[in-house]
Amino acid sequence: MLRSRDTDADDDSQKNLHLLVVEEIARHKGVPPVRLHPPLYSVIDPDALDAVLANDTSESDSLSLTVSFEYDGCVVKVDSTHDVEVVPSDEASER
Template structure:
């Protein structure tokens, strides 16, 4: 994973062939919040973690053609995940 601070948010890059998109999301939000992962809200009430892994995780990701994008609010961020391995988090008040 590679992290980049951007003017209007935060970008985390992950390898969808190796990394779990759910783990990367939780770790990134945890780091941004300065709290351990068990102290942030569960992901499931916001978005189905299994659906994220189906859309972006290996081996399922290689079975899809075209690009996929999902956007949702989580822990005060607008989260946008792209099938190219880019996860962008923008604070909701500036989204």
């Protein structure tokens, strides 16, 4: 299991969330982000992902939203705190 929380939070806030997702999937797969196949946009709309999980500080801190989707044998979970988790599909189904 990989989580983006292991990276610097300041760096995370400067990137679009979908780029963090691409980096975590690539790290999980052991390939450079540009070598991911299929491209993320063929599975989920990157702009919509960014918009849905935008970290809006005007909202209550108690609200949290998580988006999960399957990507090439993995389940990817992304939340509104920009935490990204990538696990194999079979491992995710055991949870």
